[in-house]
Amino acid sequence: MSAEEDKILTEVTENEYKYGFVTDIETETIPKGLNEDVIRLISKKKNEPDWLLENRLKAYRHWQTMKMPEWAYLDLPEIDFQDIIYYAAPRKQPKYQSLDEVDPELLDTFNKLGIPLEEQKHLAGVAVDAVMDSVSVKTTFRETLAEMGIIFCSFSEAVQEHPDLVKKYMGSVVPYTDNFYAALNSAVFSDGSFCYIPKGVRCPMELSTYFRINAANTGQFERTLIVADDDSYVSYLEGCTAPQRDENQLHAAIVEIVAHENAEVKYSTVQNWYPGDKNGKGGIYNFVTKRGICKGDNSKISWTQVETGSAITWKYPSCILKGDNTTGEFYSVAVTNNHQQADTGTKMIHIGKNSKSTIISKGISAGLSQNSYRGLVKVLKNASGVRNFTQCDSLLLGDTCGAHTFPYLEIDNETAIIEHEATTSKIGEDQIFYCNQRGIDTENAIGLIINGYAKEVLNKLPMEFAVEAQKLLQISLEGSVG
Amino acid sequence: MLKINNLHASIEGKEILKGISLEVKPGEVHAIMGPNGSGKSTLASVLAGRDLFDVTEGTVEFLDQDLLDMAPEDRARSGLFLGFQYPVEIPGVSMVNFMKTAVNEHRKHNNLDPLSASDFLKLMREKKEVVDITSNLTNRSVNEGFSGGEKKRNEIFQMAMLDPKMAILDETDSGLDIDALKIVAHGVNKLRTKENATIIITHYQRLLEYIVPDFVHILYKGKIVKSSGKELALELEEKGYDWIKEQ
Numbered sequence: 201m202s203a204e205e206d207k208i209l210t211e212v213t214e215n216e217y218k219y220g221f222v223t224d225i226e227t228e229t230i231p232k233g234l235n236e237d238v239i240r241l242i243s244k245k246k247n248e249p250d251w252l253l254e255n256r257l258k259a260y261r262h263w264q265t266m267k268m269p270e271w272a273y274l275d276l277p278e279i280d281f282q283d284i285i286y287y288a289a290p291r292k293q294p295k296y297q298s299l300d301e302v303d304p305e306l307l308d309t310f311n312k313l314g315i316p317l318e319e320q321k322h323l324a325g326v327a328v329d330a331v332m333d334s335v336s337v338k339t340t341f342r343e344t345l346a347e348m349g350i351i352f353c354s355f356s357e358a359v360q361e362h363p364d365l366v367k368k369y370m371g372s373v374v375p376y377t378d379n380f381y382a383a384l385n386s387a388v389f390s391d392g393s394f395c396y397i398p399k400g401v402r403c404p405m406e407l408s409t410y411f412r413i414n415a416a417n418t419g420q421f422e423r424t425l426i427v428a429d430d431d432s433y434v435s436y437l438e439g440c441t442a443p444q445r446d447e448n449q450l451h452a453a454i455v456e457i458v459a460h461e462n463a464e465v466k467y468s469t470v471q472n473w474y475p476g477d478k479n480g481k482g483g484i485y486n487f488v489t490k491r492g493i494c495k496g497d498n499s500k501i502s503w504t505q506v507e508t509g510s511a512i513t514w515k516y517p518s519c520i521l522k523g524d525n526t527t528g529e530f531y532s533v534a535v536t537n538n539h540q541q542a543d544t545g546t547k548m549i550h551i552g553k554n555s556k557s558t559i560i561s562k563g564i565s566a567g568l569s570q571n572s573y574r575g576l577v578k579v580l581k582n583a584s585g586v587r588n589f590t591q592c593d594s595l596l597l598g599d600t601c602g603a604h605t606f607p608y609l610e611i612d613n614e615t616a617i618i619e620h621e622a623t624t625s626k627i628g629e630d631q632i633f634y635c636n637q638r639g640i641d642t643e644n645a646i647g648l649i650i651n652g653y654a655k656e657v658l659n660k661l662p663m664e665f666a667v668e669a670q671k672l673l674q675i676s677l678e679g680s681v682g
Numbered sequence: 683m684l685k686i687n688n689l690h691a692s693i694e695g696k697e698i699l700k701g702i703s704l705e706v707k708p709g710e711v712h713a714i715m716g717p718n719g720s721g722k723s724t725l726a727s728v729l730a731g732r733d734l735f736d737v738t739e740g741t742v743e744f745l746d747q748d749l750l751d752m753a754p755e756d757r758a759r760s761g762l763f764l765g766f767q768y769p770v771e772i773p774g775v776s777m778v779n780f781m782k783t784a785v786n787e788h789r790k791h792n793n794l795d796p797l798s799a800s801d802f803l804k805l806m807r808e809k810k811e812v813v814d815i816t817s818n819l820t821n822r823s824v825n826e827g828f829s830g831g832e833k834k835r836n837e838i839f840q841m842a843m844l845d846p847k848m849a850i851l852d853e854t855d856s857g858l859d860i861d862a863l864k865i866v867a868h869g870v871n872k873l874r875t876k877e878n879a880t881i882i883i884t885h886y887q888r889l890l891e892y893i894v895p896d897f898v899h900i901l902y903k904g905k906i907v908k909s910s911g912k913e914l915a916l917e918l919e920e921k922g923y924d925w926i927k928e929q
Contacts, residue, residue: 399815531691634770636731637763638784638840639791640711652774659826 210299233282236260238386242287246356246390249363259386266380272514273542273572279485283365284450286388286421305579318570350434351396352407355423358394365396373456373491373520381452381487387419389454392423397432400618406662408437411618416615422453428463430496435466437665447475451510452487453534461496461523466504468661469517470669471677474508478567480539481509492515494526494552502529503546504660508676511540517681518547518573523557528557531657533669535676536569536601545606550616554585562654565601565678573603578614586616590677594624595653597646638676647674683708683879684729684749684848689740698724700708700904701740706848709876713890713915714883716901717923722883723767725901726852730764731757734811765772765837765854772824778834780824781806781843786914788844809842813869831862838869847872850881855889867892887919902926 230241239260243253266275346350351362358366376386397403428434438455451473459465467490476483486509492501503517519528530546548557557577565571571594579586594603605622627649635645650673651658658666684706691699691810698721706712716722729742730907731754742749750758772780785805788795797805799823804832810816813835825833834854840928841849842888864874870880890912898914899906908914918925 240724299823355927393903538777595780628770630770633732633754634772636779637758637766638780638844639755639758640783641753641787641789642781644787648775648780650771652772653775 212254213458219271229285230287232285232458233390234260234284238286240387241681242390245287246359247567248359251306251367255371258389259328259383260388262377263380263383266383272574273606274512274514274541274543274563276512277485279450281384287390292374300312301635311556319566330628339411340522345405346439348404349398350401350403352522353392353394353609355425356390358425361678362396363395365427366425368395368419369425369458370423371456373458374454374489379489382454382489385423385452385454386553388425389421391423394424395426395434395436397428397434398420399429401429402432403434403587406435406437407626408439413600417595420451420453422448422451424453424455426455426457426465426467426492428459428465428499430461430463435468435662437468438471438666439470439472439665449484450487451484453489455488455490456530457492457501459492459494459496459499459526461503462498462501463496464502465492466502466518466662467492468665469503469505469507470661470665470672471505471507471509472672474511475509475538475540478512478538480511480568483514483540484509485520486510486515488515489591490515491520492528492548493520494523494528494555496554497523497527497552499523500529502527502660504529504532504657504678505533505544506661506672507534507542508655508672509546510542511546513540513542515544517548518549518576519557520549521553521557522551522552523551526552526555528555529660530557530561530575531660532560532595532652533562533564533657533673534571534573535673536566537676538567538569540567540568541571543572543574545573547576548578548588550577550586550588551584553583555583556587559590559592560656561592562657563592563603564597564650564653564673565594565603566597568600570602570604572606574606574608574610576610577611577618578608579618580613581611583613583614586613586618588616588618590620592620594622595650596624596626599626603668617640621649636662646677650674650677683745683792685741685743687741688919689725689728690738690757691724693724693735694740697738697875698904699702699728700733700902702906704906706879706881708879709753710849711874711880711882711895711898713895713912714881714901714906715885715898715915715918717926720901721904722885722901723852724804726764726850726881726883727734727768729757729850730754730762736754737804748766755787755790758844759788763841763844763846763849765834765841765849765851766772767853769825769833769837771826771828773826775824777822778803778806781845783842784840785843787809805922809839812842812872813861814865815839820920830857830865831859834858834866834870835869838866838873842869842873845873847878848881849878850883851887852883854882855884887915890915900926 210488237258243256252452262347283533330558374382376383426436457465473484494501498507501519507513517530521528528548534542534544536542545561546559555653559575563571563573578586603624609618611618631649632642632645651670654673658669661669686704688703689699689702714722724735728737737750744762782802785796789796815835825836828836854866898910898912900908
């Protein structure tokens, strides 16, 4: 690439994180470090039943026997797990009846993030369960949903109010033995969201949770559980931004989805946590275990993600296609810039007959970043008539970044039809010049080209998210746009 | 409108343009002809601002501005249009989105408000007729999956949309069958006014049967070796480029 374009690319890709600010809200924290007493304390603060405390302790004991996984294409820093605070809650504890009662500074934070709760109620028809530092602050639309039998609340509330459901499904998709971070989460999770759609109910609105990390040195261990009973449908949105910090922040979430017969769950994520500054200082370490099971026949789970944030991303939203004629989908755009590292992809485990999966992964790398796709397609012996289509594209901006693809195929049934396509391209200088010659400057040209490249995935997002995601792509790579 | 004076340009140290001078006035159509490798496309690229090339000497004035000092997008917004020999594909970017962005950048440059969606679509429908584009461009990405002829027609369509003061058409006739050639030529003629000017770069005389130039220049080894009226093209067709080389 020529010097001038290089210069512009450098300028636009060195854009610093726009959402870096810290909200000055008093938080109640417990001391740093992790041991059984800390876990007992967390459980006690949340007034949990004994079985849950037992689960936590089992997970903790198991975690102690495990090591951080090292197989990902990531340059992992040492993490001192004793140097992390495992619980923080906003000090003003009581639940609010209306927005007026909410700490105005907190509302202001949401406003800066473009998450006006009030407005969203009216405009988007989105019920928001906003999680700020581990404890749910505000839940909207609860009554409307409750009338249909839909449960949408914080995980802690679900533990109190729907213990049977939680006990039945929690850990059924991601057991605490699954991996190092899942074990850690199972031991120390603070809060998260719970969603249950009863038989035959189509959830009338997009359910949405905004996560936000806000207390310095606080690990965030969210837990989400979505259960869609027979013949039900729900679309769930998750989006997040975090304030700028110099200390690295650990995040190890678990998301579990259970889809019963004929049920469909659509899970969309826009992830924009603080990626660190352009020298690679700070930023969130994001180790997430997301998995869904299509338990009943004809069920469907669809993951869509736009990943632009975090210093390190380790994340493989997966589908276990257990029922016959089930469908798993994974649509992903992952952007890395500066010193960001991402190792992300999916696992499609075909157990049921005639199960289908689609994987569309679009990686965009800039700066000095490393962006890897890692995906597994596994077809079990008795799963006949399986189909998989995988398309895995990488786009490079400049020549100091890296894109990598690690596809794994384990096919034990010969009737399976598996397709894999992969491309790597650079943003062409000729494409940029073509735009320039039509009067479009280089920055906007890159924005156009990137959004065009990611379109197949952006199109899968719900409307209100698609616009936000487009903006995010431009902001992540461009600076002045958006 | 356009004054090129003793223009020299090179790529990676190799001089391609070796002192070109040319003046184009409003309302005029100039044809630049020459054998392969004579520097025709380089001239077009240098005028449009492609930075693969280094301008080592000379000046270019466009509408009383120093063209060489302007960024490519500013040259475009000021009314310089290049019809590409090989239009590039931009996957996933719809023609509508692309053209809307381009048109509104031009309008911003001229202190006009952006076009509303409905006005824009109206404009698009109108201009599509100029080059006989019937397909629904809204659903198609820029040049992606376009046939050779469609790509060239798409260039003229964009020219119609942007209404440039000065259009440079680089080998617009290459790869076109005779019907497509007529459509493209018809489009160019339709867009021709007393205020705008056109430079047609071509290897063959064929296109000039349909777009009649006021002047024909022959470019050879980086220099304009002969300039005359439209009859020069015919002479060239008859005698071939060897005739120039011998001189």
